[in-house]
Amino acid sequence: MQMENQGRSRKDVLEDLWRILQEDEKYEEGTILSSMCTKPLPIAKTAHQVFLASNLGDAGLFRGARRLEQEAVRKLADLLNGRDSVGFIVSGGTEANLLALWAARNSANVSSPEVVIPESAHFSFDKICNILGLKAISAKLDDTYRVKPEAVAHSVTSRTVAIVGTAGTTELGVVDPIPSLSKIAKTHDVYLHVDAAFGGLVIPFLEPAERNALAFDFSLEGVKSITVDSHKMGMAPIPAGGILFRNQSLLDPIKTETPYLSETSQYTFVGTRNGASAAATWSVFEFLGIEGFKKTVKRCMTLTEFLSKEIEALGINLLIKPTMNIVAFRTSNSKKTAEELRKTGWFVSHVPRLDCIRVVIMPHLRRRHIEAFLKDLNKTVY
Numbered sequence: 402m403q404m405e406n407q408g409r410s411r412k413d414v415l416e417d418l419w420r421i422l423q424e425d426e427k428y429e430e431g432t433i434l435s436s437m438c439t440k441p442l443p444i445a446k447t448a449h450q451v452f453l454a455s456n457l458g459d460a461g462l463f464r465g466a467r468r469l470e471q472e473a474v475r476k477l478a479d480l481l482n483g484r485d486s487v488g489f490i491v492s493g494g495t496e497a498n499l500l501a502l503w504a505a506r507n508s509a510n511v512s513s514p515e516v517v518i519p520e521s522a523h524f525s526f527d528k529i530c531n532i533l534g535l536k537a538i539s540a541k542l543d544d545t546y547r548v549k550p551e552a553v554a555h556s557v558t559s560r561t562v563a564i565v566g567t568a569g570t571t572e573l574g575v576v577d578p579i580p581s582l583s584k585i586a587k588t589h590d591v592y593l594h595v596d597a598a599f600g601g602l603v604i605p606f607l608e609p610a611e612r613n614a615l616a617f618d619f620s621l622e623g624v625k626s627i628t629v630d631s632h633k634m635g636m637a638p639i640p641a642g643g644i645l646f647r648n649q650s651l652l653d654p655i656k657t658e659t660p661y662l663s664e665t666s667q668y669t670f671v672g673t674r675n676g677a678s679a680a681a682t683w684s685v686f687e688f689l690g691i692e693g694f695k696k697t698v699k700r701c702m703t704l705t706e707f708l709s710k711e712i713e714a715l716g717i718n719l720l721i722k723p724t725m726n727i728v729a730f731r732t733s734n735s736k737k738t739a740e741e742l743r744k745t746g747w748f749v750s751h752v753p754r755l756d757c758i759r760v761v762i763m764p765h766l767r768r769r770h771i772e773a774f775l776k777d778l779n780k781t782v783y
Contacts, residue, residue, distance in 0.1 A: 426748060428440035428763075428765040429765060431765065431766055431767060431769070431770030431773070432746050432747055432748055432770075433748050433763075433765070434747060434748055434749045434750075434760045434761065434766070434774065435748045435749050435750040435759065435760070435761060436748075436761060436763065437571065437598075437599055437630075437633045437761055437763070438632055438633060438639060438763070439633070439634075439636055439763040439764050439765045440636075440764070440765045441632075441636055441637055441638040441681070442636045442637075442684075442685055442688065442689075444684050444685065444688045445636060445637045445638055445681040445682075445684050445685050446638060446681070447684070448677070448680040448681045448683070448684035449637075449638045449677040449678070449680060449681040450677070451677075451680060452465075452466050452469070452675075452676045452677045452679070452680035452681075453675070453677045455675065455676025455677065455680070456673055456674065456675070456676065457470060457489075457490075457674035457675070457676050457679065458662070458667065458669075458671070458672045458673040458674045459662050459663050459664070459673075460663065460664050461662070461663025461664050462663050463676055465676075466676025466679060466680060467676075469676070469679045469680050469683040470489065470490050470676070470679035470683075472683055473490055473631075473643075473679055473682045473683040473686060474486075474487070474488045474489065474490065474643065474645065476683075476686045477601075477629055477643050477645060478619075478645055480605050481597075481601065481605070481618040481619055481627055481629070481645060482618045482619045482620040483618070483619040483627075483645055483647065484619075485647065485648045485649075486619060486645045486646060486647060486648065487645070487646055487648065487649050487652065488643060488644050488645035488646055489643070489644055489668070489669050489674075490631070490641060490642070490643055490674075490678050490679040490682055491640075491642045491643070491644055491669055491670075491671065491674070492640040492641075492642055492671060492674075492678075493598075493630055493632065493639075493640045493641070493642035494523065494525060494596065494598035494628050494630050494642050495525040495528065495529070495642075496642060496644075496669075496670055496671065497598070497628035497629075497630075497642045497643060497644035498523070498525050498526060498529055498565075498594070498596055498598075498628055499525075499529045499532065499533070499670055500626075500644050500655065500668075500669065500670060501563075501594040501625075501626040501628065501644060501646075502516060502526075502529055502530075502533055502535065502562075502563055502565075502594065503533060503654075503655050503670070504592075504626070504646070504651055504652065504654050504655050505562045505563035505592035505594065505625070505626075506533055506535060506562050506563070507654030507655060508562075508592065508651070508654045509562035509563075509592070511559070511560055511562060512560075513536065513560050514533075514534070514535050514536070514560055514561075514562040515535065515536045515537075515538050515558065515560045515561050515562065516530065516535045516536070516537055516538065516561065516562060516563045516564070516565060517538045517540055517553050517556045517557060517561060517563070517564045517565065518530075518537050518538065518539060518540065518565045519539075519540050519542065519547075519548035519553075519565065519566070519567060519570075519577060520539050520540065520541060520542050520548070521542055521546060521547075521548065521567060521570045521572060521573070521575070521577075522565055522567055522570075522596065523567070523570075523571050523596060523598070526565065535562070536560075538556045538561075540552040540553045540556055545575065545721060546570070546572075546573050546575050546720075546721060546755075547575055547576070547577050547578055548566065548567075548577045548578070548582075550578055550581035550582065550585060553582060553585055554585045554589075557585065557589045557591060561589070561591050562591070562592060563591065563592040563593070563594055564582055564585065564586050564591055564592070564593045564594070565593075565594050565595075565596060566578075566579045566582045566593065566594075566595050566596070566617070567595070567596045567597075567600075568595055568596070568597035568599075568600035568601065568604060568615070568617035568627075569597060569598070569599035569600025569601070569603060569604070569724075569725055570599075571598075571599065572727075572729070572752050572754070572755060572759060573720065573721060573724075573727055573729050573755075573759070574599065574600070574723060574724050574725035574726065574727030574761075575721070575724050576600060576604070576615045576617060576724060576725075579593075579595060579616060579617040579621060579624070580616050580621055582623065583621035583622060583623030583624055584623065585623070586623035586624075586625075587622055587623045592625045592626075593623045593624050593625055594624075594625060594626045594627075594628075595617055595618070595624055595626070595627045595628070596628045597617060597618075597627050597628055597629050598628045598629065598630040598633060598642065599630065599633050599634065599725070600615075600617065600725060601627060601628070601629030601630070601643075602629060602630075602631065602633065602634040602635045602694065603634050603698055603701075603725050603726065604617065604725070605618075605694075606691070606694045606695045606697075606698040606699075607698060607702070607725075615724070619645075619647055624647065625646065625647050625651060626644065626645060626646045626647065626651065627644075627645045628642065628643070628644055629642070629643040629644075629645065630642045630643065631643055631678075631681075631682040631685065632678075634697075634698070634701075634763075634764070635682060635685055635686075636685055636697075636764060637678065637681040637682045637685055638677075638678070638681050640678060641678040641679075641681060641682050643682070652668045655668055656668055659672075697764055698726075700764070701726040701762045701763065701764060701766075702725075702726055702762075704726075704762050704766060704767075704768060704771060705723050705725075705726045705727075705728055705762045706723075707768065707771060708728050708760065708762065708771050708774075708775070709722070709723055709728050711771075711775050712728065712730050712775075712778075715775070715778065715779055715782070717730050717731075717732055717778075717782065718730060718731050720755065720757045726761065726762040726763070727759060727760070727761050727762070728759070728760045728762065729752070729755070729757045729758065729759050729760075730757060730758055731756060731757045731758070732758070732782050732783055733783055734783035735751060735756050735757055735758050735783075736751050736753075736756070737783040738758060738778075738781060738782050738783045739751035739758050741781040741783065742758075742777065742778065742781055745777050745781060747774055747777060747778075760774075
């Protein structure tokens with residue numbers, strides 16, 4: 402579609418925007434069951450708009466936006482036991498994971514670098530390894546779909562620059578045995594990165610017994626960096642991800658000089674960065690606090706438990722008992738069931754690798770949505 406020779410009225414443009422928006426699915430309708438993103442909190446949308454013109458890539462000009470980013474990172478670091486941690490609010494988990502492995506690769510400085518990655522790791526690591534010239538060594542999973550520590554240890558060689566663990570896998574929401582991976586990383590003096598894009602703002606707010614059983618953060622000595630997405634369970638507008646490093650020294654290998662800007666160097670992959678994401682992240686943390694996040698996570702987990710029990714009552718097998726707010730189940734023909742559910746308006750995921758249907762219980766969902774879904778599931782199951 403070509404650009405108009407003459408501009409159009411504001412009214413006409415906005416009318417077209419609202420009309421075209423109707424093509425998108427709406428979180429509040431409760432039919433989006435496949436996404437790890439959700440409807441942003443109103444305060445986050447306002448904060449995003451207020452700081453829309455701020456550029457964190459030239460932070461000396463936008464000192465307020467930079468302050469909000471630093472404070473948001475500090476709050477994340479405190480949540481994840483990172484006393485000396487530093488980091489950034491970036492575009493999302495892919496960029497955060499890229500920065501972590503970029504730092505690990507440059508720090509190790511070995512030829513033919515390799516990274517040990519669980520079979521269950523997010524597909525962003527395929528892109529990242531391609532970009533950074535890393536050879537991905539896949540580590541097998543156990544029968545609970547967590548990476549096997551012995552498989553990781555066996556895969557570490559003199560060429561290994563990093564080990565990756567996941568705290569909240571995209572497919573099932575399970576948490577790899579990060580304490581064991583930490584010990585392996587320490588033993589072999591290898592960088593350990595934890596992809597907690599989803600779990601980073603779920604696990605800290607679980608009940609104490611559950612939380613303590615899922616250790617994944619900087620309290621483990623081997624952990625060097627952590628990805629946490631605030632546009633997932635942080636309920637900030639897209640894009641908003643977080644990357645935390647254990648300390649400042651880990652950033653040195655990815656420092657880039659920026660001689661003509663207001664600051665002399667950058668550490669992020671993206672140069673021009675919108676301060677709106679940092680402002681939105683900060684606003685949610687300020688608005689909800691620890692107790693607000695606990696309430697949100699508890700509601701999601703209660704709904705997860707309800708869905709799990711009702712699915713089993715229908716005679717359908719869960720793949721595993723949910724660790725977080727993701728429910729995965731298998732029918733006699735999971736792919737066909739998922740297709741039929743989509744025809745009736747339910748957006749679920751079919752995971753080919755596991756041949757299962759995946760439902761993510763995000764904050765936009767209510768019990769009435771799940772009850773309606775269960776009725777249609779009972780009619781369409783194959």
